[in-house]
Amino acid sequence: RNFTWLMIFLMLYSVASLPEYYPSSFLNDLPLYKYLNYAVLFILINFAVWNSFRVGWINYLNKKQKLGCFWGGVVLLPIQFYFVVTFKKVNPIISFSPLLERFVEMSIFFTALYLGVAFLALVAHLPTAKLYDRKLQQIQSLHDLSRALSSEFDWSVLIRTIVKLATEVSQAEFAWLEIYDLKTKQLALISSKQLSSAERRSWESSKDEKRYEWFAASRDSLVCNQAKKNSLVASVIKWKTDIASMIVTPLITSDRILGFLYVAKKEEFGFEQDDAEMMRAFSDQAAVAVQNARLVEESIIKERLEQELRIAHEAQMKLLPKKMPQLQGLEIDAVCVTANEVGGDYYDFFTIDSNTLGIVIGDVSGKGPSAAFYMAEVKGIMEALAREVLSPEEMLIAANQTIYANFDRDTFISLIYGIINIKTRSFTFCRAGHCPIYYFSAAHASVQRLEPHGLGMGLDDGAVFKSTLEQMQLQLMKGDTLLFYTDGVTEARSPNGEEFGEERLIQAFAEAKEKNTLEIKKHLIHRIYTFFDGQSAYDDLTFIIIKVV
Incomplete structure (x- = not known):
């Protein structure tokens, strides 16, 4: 806007100066005309000086550009001032147009004034040119980091x-x-x-x-x-x-x-x-x-770990029996629910002959993938030994020797192994530090706790384990029911931290004792999860239910 006013007053001054080129003009004799001409010239000079200080663009030049402008000024300024002096002496346009001559003359003067002020400002900015370049580089680096912040998540690159x-x-x-x-x-x-x-x-x-x-x-x-x-x-x-x-x-x-x-x-x-x-x-x-x-x-690692755990969970589930064994005179059902994606609970069945079934349930110390890994090894050991048709006592002694020799010292397994002969309706078993078996006797209409002596597997190399292991035999009758479980059932916690406990388990078992194994299983799961009241399971939940029919 100031430059527009400069051009307007430049035109006014050029027009007002015309009588100076015509001495016979009556306007030269009017004092008011001279005062008006001086006023226009004064305003024009003020606008010229004001516009000469519009050199803010120099602030945005880098060091290289400032040096280029400096050397350009060294060359152009003398030429410009020489041109001002020469133009005044020669007046090449006055014969053609006095109006144009005055306009060009004042324009050349303003250009020389602007170049002089700009050159002085440039000289004043040269000492800080390097600092300005540095600030630009710093701002660019911050901009680059901002882009990295929004787009680069690779740790090593970042x-x-x-x-x-x-x-x-x-x-x-x-x-x-x-x-x-x-x-x-x-x-x-x-x-x-x-x-x-x-x-x-x-x-x-x-x-x-x-x-x-x-x-x-x-x-x-x-x-x-x-x-x-x-x-x-x-x-x-x-x-x-x-x-x-x-x-x-x-x-x-x-x-x-x-x-x-x-x-x-x-x-x-x-x-x-x-x-x-x-x-x-x-x-x-x-x-x-x-x-x-x-x-x-962390989210990528977590997602990868979750995927690996899902794969491990699927692999673990494949290690468990895909279907329940079918033996005339027996109803069998089981369930295994892991607290994490994978766990250390284990159960299995071994068909020894058409009348005899081997049953195993165990719990590896610890949780997560390591417990599941040991569980897979225990399964392999038990399957290999089951082919030799050993008694429960012989089976666990042999398994303990293998586990002690190959497992870490801080890992142990609690386990029950038993054999049911449906022909003789007998159940023979040993307990290696595992939870007791709850036995509903139809004859006595009561739930009994079966807990023969036995040390956890992997804690001793053989002598102590063998001396403490006790084999028990039970004669079964129609209507009798056996409940095998892991400690995750009794240690299940409510939101206020109270454990489910053996008494609640016995009570829940007794409530469904007359039902078939599937209904007993559903009833136990319902009671346990009702007790959880939305809480996640702290440990794996596993139980086997066998009923003589």
């Missing part, structure tokens, strides 16, 4: 990008990134620039509590322009002796320090306060990027 951009932002000679390990809670050097392989190998997590206390209290960047005289970074200088100045910036998200970003130079006073502020802004974005990348990585 940490390299952070260190690279930190070097560019601060124009440092060295940079490295230390992040707290989520598992060990110790700092780890995860990325660096311009550090030698020997320096990376010799790096160790600092024990300088004074420095970490300073960061915890201030949560700000630490600027050390005389690093060798600063006690807060003494351990860093001891590790890397060739640095003289550094900035240490904490990566903070919410209320937690994720790690520290270091930039360093060999000379003292290598950094300014602006560098610290820029590093602070940079580290804020870097902290968000690190946190996001970790969350993405």
